[in-house]
Amino acid sequence: MAKRKTQKDPEDLPDAPDGKSKRKNDDSDSDEDMDTLDVDFEWFDPNPAVDFHGLKTLLRQLLDVDNQLFNLSELADLILSQPLLGSTVKCDGTESDPFSFLTVLNLETHKDKQVIADLTAYLTRHSTTPSLAPLQTLLTAPSTSQIGLILTERFINMPHEIVAPSYKMLQEEIQWALDEKEPYAFTHYLVLSKAYMEVESNLPAAEQPPAKKKKAAKGG
Template identity: 35%
Template sequence: MSLWRLEHRFNRTYRMASSAKRRAVGLGENPEETEDSSDENPEDDDDSEEENSEASDEDINEEVDVQLEGHNISDNDFNGIQKLLQQLFLKAHVDTSEMADIIIQQKHVGTVVKQAEVPEDSDDDDPDEVFGFITMLNLTERKGVQCVEQVKELILDHCEKNAAHSVTEQLEKIVGDANKPVGLLLSERFVNVPPQIALPLYKHLLEEMVEAQKTNKPSGKCHYCLMISKTCKEAGKKILARGGALEEEYMFVNAEEEFFYEQAIIKFHYSVQEEADSCLSGRWSYDDVPMKPFRTVMLIPADRMPVIMDKLKEHLAL
């Protein structure tokens, strides 16, 4: 039984092709690699091969109306969730298999996004394919768990390298305070799933956290939300910030996460260009301008979630 349903037009093959240049993100398509680099005369190609090529291009860019549904997380979702976790953590030393297991075991909070109806004559669509998911992991309650400690180490290490020493000290203090638990907010999805999906996802997550708090479950006790967002920026480009200073402009792959950034009390960026490979990111570009992939870490007080939800409703309501 689904929790909610959203209908939207998008690319079912999950490969953005030429439109990836306009979206600033991709699922492994390198714009340079997609161009035909062969020196052979196209007239020498077999007619059937040309037809197949044209059909393939047509499939890549096909747009269809698909109904997406939210479901409670189940054991069948392991592979899909792990794949999306790898999309976030790339080559970082984080056990995504263990994390996916924890997410599945945590029955009281979390949602996966799936296609509502898969055509009976479809050969390549999996009815259990995970298009996205959202959950909250209480890092404080799970202290000592391998993947949790790896995430904390990853974040603190990058904070030390990319933020002021005072920021690192503040983050270490908050993460280490057992009286004010920190939750890792994970919201991942395929790149071309529409941002409107975020509104029912976050709404349902907050409802689950309220219920979890009533029954004294870990995920309902979080005082802070820690997020790692996929971002990118144009090399060398800076914008004029408040006070007249120049600062670098980062674009969020999940557009709604910019509202979390606005409410964060700690935030910093770190590059993942050396970790990002062709199967996950390729060479990102925006309007044919090369982009560099980053991760943006944000710490948001839980009591600021109502403000963020108001922004989501204002900008994402259908």
């Protein structure tokens, strides 16, 4: 499948301000210089020759504390095995490490690969709540469903404006793949994302200082 993706940003992202901006300090009459930096983002195909280690780093960040449950090398290789689908975002040419990536993997097509089996089992274990019951059924029950697992991550200092163009490219590439009879006729999409849960602090509240310990009475 010939690549149609351009390497330049397909949308006009906001440019960083040129030069230096000055802000007056409220406590003095001096001016404080704030350095700004212009950065050009470019979209590239996943490149097996240069992106392996960068992808592993982003996958480790995406899976967070659970990353040790998976063979990240196998997962990175699987992503790189379909270089005409998905994107990496870089700031210093194709030979540099990716700062962001987006791809989709067919869970049915790759079900015999160990890392996909591990991911499917992991997702099944985490879909036991009533609201996620349909997902557990899709992952476990024999069906003709084609689930596309979307994997995406970016470094924290990457602007969120890069996300929309990446998804737009992926949508176009999936359609091009379908036109050429490739196995990307997904019936469902599953986006893997980190979730955070608020837990009650064990520290005493500020307005309620810890109670003082009472001295034990001495026995007579």
